[in-house]
Amino acid sequence: MGTQTRKQLEKENRREVILKAAEKIMLEKGLHGLNLDLIANETQLAKGTIYLYFKSKEEILSFLTVKARIMLYDDFLKIKNKNISSIDKLKAIIKANYLFYKKNPHYYDLFSFYEVNERLIETEEMYKTSENIANLVESIAVQAKKDGSLNPNINPMSLTWTMYGATVGIMQLMKVRGTLIKDKLNISEEALLKTFIELMENGIKK
């Protein structure tokens, strides 16, 4: 292994350390509670050092977002490889989103953050991860189209993004209004999810 490569690896390692610290803080204090002093403290690095590995706080957030998307991609990939019908795969993908949100609510903030904040610039790499997810979901939709289970009026790529947008919206609704809806209307998150899946399933199917 050359020096170049080792350096590269060390650099990657540092980045990873910083991202892990940022995650941990987000988990404890939420996205708004995250600042560079805390990251410096958590990593035992100087604040200036962090700027050697990431050119801004925004870049750290963008990397975390990429990480989150890759995790989601992995979950989706497992679904794609399952031996179930295409429609069931699409339903499973929605459920996977929900499970991801329940398991990593702080990560879901990042999705929201980037979905909502038009002033942050989505880098090429970030778009790539989105694209990967979209392509994966689309491939399932294409399969559904081929096997005739998909509503023929629906274009697979269009479906993919629509599902994405709608699902993120549902998760946000749960996160922000979930308690209120539960308390005032006695509708649980699970009931909302069930309704959403029912809607989507019927909407998708031929």
Place this chain on the structure above:
Amino acid sequence: MGTQTRKQLEKENRREVILKAAEKIMLEKGLHGLNLDLIANETQLAKGTIYLYFKSKEEILSFLTVKARIMLYDDFLKIKNKNISSIDKLKAIIKANYLFYKKNPHYYDLFSFYEVNERLIETEEMYKTSENIANLVESIAVQAKKDGSLNPNINPMSLTWTMYGATVGIMQLMKVRGTLIKDKLNISEEALLKTFIELMENGIKK
């Protein structure tokens, strides 16, 4: 008109001027770019004066949110009173959301659960406006259930909130990713909307 009333009106007017200024700034610089110096500057008022009309910046945002919700409610009300089928009303409501977003993209930020919610405590009055919207939509869903056009597996109130969440998600997607999706995939906002409505219609119908 008594002095009391005129004073009241003038006060309301000032509040309106401040809210309009806040809107304008939000339009130009987004929710994040909104601060009291800018509002003071835009209104040609001293910063202290603004505090005579609103007790905090948060209150200004909360008023704007209420305003936005009321505007949306009014749009929905017109649909409810139309002489069309219940299912068509629900579709029209989704379209109305889209039109509202196109007409007032800056106002739509206020619907984005995430951004606002990190900064704002949902007051009773704010919840009231949500509730009004929800009740209105639910009444249409109930009607659909009665006339047998609604998928019997779906509970009207659950449908209402699911539609709300999903629709806001779609609008956010358009706002933040619309250009990218158009440029890279050649899917227009209208195409996304069409897909979404198709999905929802099939999902809702019996």
Place this chain on the structure above:
Amino acid sequence: MGTQTRKQLEKENRREVILKAAEKIMLEKGLHGLNLDLIANETQLAKGTIYLYFKSKEEILSFLTVKARIMLYDDFLKIKNKNISSIDKLKAIIKANYLFYKKNPHYYDLFSFYEVNERLIETEEMYKTSENIANLVESIAVQAKKDGSLNPNINPMSLTWTMYGATVGIMQLMKVRGTLIKDKLNISEEALLKTFIELMENGIKK
């Protein structure tokens, strides 16, 4: 009664109303919680109107201080007229200070405020009330000197001011540190007072 006089009385009355309101607020929220908005609110007068009767907030405080001093003077006068020894009168005056502090702790803040804040200017009228108190106490000390009960090394006027300063200091100590002293050292306010009176009595007596 001429117009001049009635006007004067009305003016005096307004001033009284304003002072009463200020007192009430001080009682509820302390000296630091007192502001002109609250006074305006309490009196149902416009803020500008208050400035017709007092030229500044400081003037209001100075009048309240005068009132407090007059109340204290009245308490002292009763003691002077009692049929007890001069030394007992001086002791009674210290006790009267304590009782006044216990009954009107918010008024005592005013004493402190003026005793401590060298940037507030004592008006001639304010000094007058101090002088009245001092003269009254001095007259008792002079009597003690005459009847031979006073330590001959002590000048009556010097004693008067020394007693005043020391007593205010003790009251402030009680107010600010009373709880701490009670909790940590188990010395009650009454025990402190007793010690102080014992000290002063022995100090004063021949």
Place this chain on the structure above:
Amino acid sequence: MGTQTRKQLEKENRREVILKAAEKIMLEKGLHGLNLDLIANETQLAKGTIYLYFKSKEEILSFLTVKARIMLYDDFLKIKNKNISSIDKLKAIIKANYLFYKKNPHYYDLFSFYEVNERLIETEEMYKTSENIANLVESIAVQAKKDGSLNPNINPMSLTWTMYGATVGIMQLMKVRGTLIKDKLNISEEALLKTFIELMENGIKK
């Protein structure tokens, strides 16, 4: 000297610089006139920098208070170690208070229970310094009790706090009213002090 230690010293030094600046401003403009802009200006530091050394303005005041108390403690300690009678030590302590006030009138503001207390929460460390002073004075009083020179009616700890309160009261009186008393009554600060010491001495002695 290790880096750790040098860094620590530099940090302490900066804190000292900030405290000195705060002192200087207090001397010129009083406790009320002290604000962070002035401190920043005086130290030639950015406002934010000051927050690297003290977490709030209150902390600065609390440090100054502790400093002042420690200075006073040191003065008292010298007296305790002198080869004079216990009673003379107690008298010397009162004189030391006066000298401290004359030398550092701006610091004496920090002793004034009232002013400071309205703005400051007495921390454990702050109380500790009070306690040290009190214990020192008490030990002298206890000695006086042992050698039979103390008025047996008087409890040493009670005496300690009473002396403290009364003395601070006298100093405040001098600070705020000294000029007036001198001008109108021709009683000098020294005369007041003499009277006070005479009173206390007689009060304390058996």
Place this chain on the structure above:
DNA sequence: GATGAATGAGAGTTCATTCAT
């Protein structure tokens, strides 16, 4: 590469006082 002290532009909020009506 690594440091972390320093920066300084903001941020939201308060309140005694003024002045046009």
Place this chain on the structure above:
DNA sequence: CATGAATGAACTCTCATTCAT
């Protein structure tokens, strides 16, 4: 006389970013 809306300087505190060492 009375009003009360308007003022605006003052206040404490935050934090992403820079740069001399």
